[in-house]
Amino acid sequence: MEPIGQLPNLRATMALADYLKLQNVEFDVRTVKEPEQNTESFIIFVAPQHYEFARGLYLEFVQNPHDERFLNASWQVGEVSKTQSSMGLSSLFSNIAPLTKWSSLAFVIIFVASYLGFYREIFTALHFDLSWSEPYRLFSPAIMHLSLLHLVFNLAWWWYLGNQVEKTLSAGTLITLFLISAAASNLLQAVIEGPNFAGLSGVNYALAGFAWGCGVFHKSKILNLPNNLFGFLIVWMVLGFTEWLPINMANWAHLGGLVAGLGLSLILVKSKKGAV
Incomplete structure (x- = not known):
C-alpha cells in the first residue's frame, strides 16, 4: 500500500x-x-x-x-x-493484508484439526526439535495452538501488528520477522524449559517490539505501537515469569521474541530508510 x-x-x-x-x-x-x-x-x-x-x-x-x-x-x-450487511467479522477479514489474512486462516485450520481429534498427530508433526534433517521444526511450533482462548488472543495481536507491518513495509518483511523471531523465541524456550510448547505469542512479542521500535527509534507515525499497549505486554510478560497467573505461558519465548523484534527494528528498517 x-x-x-x-x-x-x-x-x-x-x-x-x-x-x-x-x-x-x-x-x-x-x-x-x-x-x-x-x-x-x-x-x-x-x-x-x-x-x-x-x-x-x-x-x-x-x-x-x-x-x-x-x-x-x-x-x-x-x-x-x-x-x-453491517460491518462484521467478514468485513474485517477482507480488510486484512493478504499474508496476514491467509496465514490466520491456516492457524485456524490447524487448530480445528487438533480439536477434531488430530492433536497427537499435529503435535508430533510440528513440535520443536533442533534437527538438521527437519529444520522446519525450528519455526513450526508457532503455527499451532493449545486452546481456543490461546488462538483468539494470538490472532488478535497477529492481525493488529502483522497487518501493520505487511501494509507499511511488505509481506517479505513480515515473513522475515516471522522466521527470525519464531526461531529465536522457540530456541530460547526449548533450551530453558523444554520442547513442550506452542503458539504465536513469541512472534507477536517480536512484532510488538518491532512496531514499538519503529515508533521510538525511527519516529514513525505510520508503523508504531502506543506506549500503553507496549506497557501492557511488558507487564503481562513479567506476570508470566512470576507464575502468579493461573495459566502456563511460554515466558522465555515471549522474552526472546521481544528482544528479536527490537533488534530487527534497528536492522531491517535501517535498510528501508524513509519507508516508515
Missing part, C-alpha cells in the same frame, strides 16, 4: 474515502496521533495499481473538497450500504 496524502480531520477523510469506494479503489486509512498537540490526522493508503488515479483524486479533493462529486459520494455509498 502506498500513501496518497494526509488529511487533518475525520470528516474530510470520510468524504474522500466514500468517493474512493465508488471508484472501486482499494484503500486503507491510518490514524496519526500527535500527543504534543493532542491532535490527530489521517493518512490514506492505496494499492500500488491505483496510486496514480487515486493521487489525482486526492489533489482534486484538496483543491475543492466541496465539489459536488465528493459531497454526493457519501449519499451514494449510504444507499449501497443498505443492501449490504
Whole structure:
C-alpha cells in the first residue's frame, strides 16, 4: 500500500474515502496521533495499481473538497450500504493484508484439526526439535495452538501488528520477522524449559517490539505501537515469569521474541530508510 496524502480531520477523510469506494479503489486509512498537540490526522493508503488515479483524486479533493462529486459520494455509498450487511467479522477479514489474512486462516485450520481429534498427530508433526534433517521444526511450533482462548488472543495481536507491518513495509518483511523471531523465541524456550510448547505469542512479542521500535527509534507515525499497549505486554510478560497467573505461558519465548523484534527494528528498517 502506498500513501496518497494526509488529511487533518475525520470528516474530510470520510468524504474522500466514500468517493474512493465508488471508484472501486482499494484503500486503507491510518490514524496519526500527535500527543504534543493532542491532535490527530489521517493518512490514506492505496494499492500500488491505483496510486496514480487515486493521487489525482486526492489533489482534486484538496483543491475543492466541496465539489459536488465528493459531497454526493457519501449519499451514494449510504444507499449501497443498505443492501449490504453491517460491518462484521467478514468485513474485517477482507480488510486484512493478504499474508496476514491467509496465514490466520491456516492457524485456524490447524487448530480445528487438533480439536477434531488430530492433536497427537499435529503435535508430533510440528513440535520443536533442533534437527538438521527437519529444520522446519525450528519455526513450526508457532503455527499451532493449545486452546481456543490461546488462538483468539494470538490472532488478535497477529492481525493488529502483522497487518501493520505487511501494509507499511511488505509481506517479505513480515515473513522475515516471522522466521527470525519464531526461531529465536522457540530456541530460547526449548533450551530453558523444554520442547513442550506452542503458539504465536513469541512472534507477536517480536512484532510488538518491532512496531514499538519503529515508533521510538525511527519516529514513525505510520508503523508504531502506543506506549500503553507496549506497557501492557511488558507487564503481562513479567506476570508470566512470576507464575502468579493461573495459566502456563511460554515466558522465555515471549522474552526472546521481544528482544528479536527490537533488534530487527534497528536492522531491517535501517535498510528501508524513509519507508516508515
